[in-house]
Amino acid sequence: MDPLQDVLSLIGATSHLSAGMSAGGAFAVRFEPPAGVKFNVVRRGDCWLRVDGVPDPLRLLAGDCFLLTRPVAFTLASDPSLPTEPAGPLFTAATDGVAHAGDGDEVFLIGGAFTFTDRAQALLLDDLPPVIRVAAGTPEAATVRQAVDEIDAELRQDAAGARLVAEHLAVVMLVRILRLYLTRDAGHARGWLAGLNDPTVAAVLRRMHARPAHPWTVAELARSAAVSRSTLAARFKQVVGQGPLEYLTAWRIELAADRIRRGDGTVATIARDVGYGSESAFSVAFKRAVGLSPRAYRAAAARPG
Missing domain, CATH: 1.10.10.60 (Homeodomain-like)
Structure with missing residues (x-):
């Protein structure tokens, strides 16, 4: 038996995409703690990610992905020292599925969240660091980008079985990120x-x-x-x-x-x-x-x- 497969079969991973975010110039957008496990892909440009409780901000480049495994607030910014504005009003005012921040569109991100069964936190998430960054050049990042594209296409088409396909793609994405974490951070990983x-x-x-x-x-x-x-x-x-x-x-x-x-x-x-x-x-x-x-x-x- 494969313990990872066993655990993933129990946590009931599903996914949904949020509106994309286009930004430029000086911007700093603060997001409330997500209900699920948040993921984002940087489609173009670069920005900073600051996660509450994590000492140092992370630089995100085009093609990078990140996964937040805790329900904590985070900020996406052109400069992590800038004062922030709340994400809620920006996403409420989104047009054509895109929220806008700052002045320009040099940066574009798309993402969403996983939701799990009520036991997933103890079973899987407690063993993960609060944020996992997946660098653009890795096969895992390519898989995440492809999965996001396909999830987006499935949910927009609303074809027969679209939700089931999207949920399977979400699990594929999660497995690839976990594999990267296990390989890259083997010396620091703890838990099953x-x-x-x-x-x-x-x-x-x-x-x-x-x-x-x-x-x-x-x-x-x-x-x-x-x-x-x-x-x-x-x-x-x-x-x-x-x-x-x-x-x-x-x-x-x-x-x-x-x-x-x-x-x-x-x-x-x-x-x-x-x-x-x-x-x-x-x-x-x-x-x-x-x-x-x-x-x-x-x-x-x-x-x-």
Whole structure:
């Protein structure tokens, strides 16, 4: 099993495009924290990106892309020291799908956002840095630009299956950005994503994902990875930030939460299928992780809005 594929299948990534932004001269536009994971592509020109909580602004050149993984405010500017104006009125006044800032049109950006299921933050986003910049010359940037073009075309045409195609393209875009992050920032990455780049940890992750209900022990997992129990425990903790059995428990909860949201089976059936010997033990573990009992979580997921 591919742990990244498993996780992406649970987070329910969808996407939408916002209006483009044309800018020139002196401009500094401040955006409120996005509801989802924000992405943008610089079509032409260059500008600065300043993200709240990130010490240094990032220079964006034509062809660059960026992904914001946190709901934090950010600014796009010709000069990061300029006073800002709010993005809201500019985008409300957008014409032909383009908002205008400053005086001129030397700079043009297009972007949008991913939205995920309610468990995605802990499952995927907490392991990512607040902003990931994808440089223009990388294959990943080319993929993002192409995906944005195709998403835009699909949603504008409103043809049969357009929404489904757009959602698949969004996942392709996200996978390519995550691959770049894992390759480029392997030394700084932490969490299960970082574990995908560690041969020992990755082997254990694949085994747990292939058989999540199996009563794994650290000793058995260590044997499967051809390392000692102490080596596995230390390495897994160092890379992922938690022990292998802690990770397994968290993954079982995610699998169960997905099935509960979808109404797939009784709580007792789900408990058994993810490796719990009793419904009561599962309910205690689920409430500890999610904050709601399985039945309360199902009721909350069923409520509209």
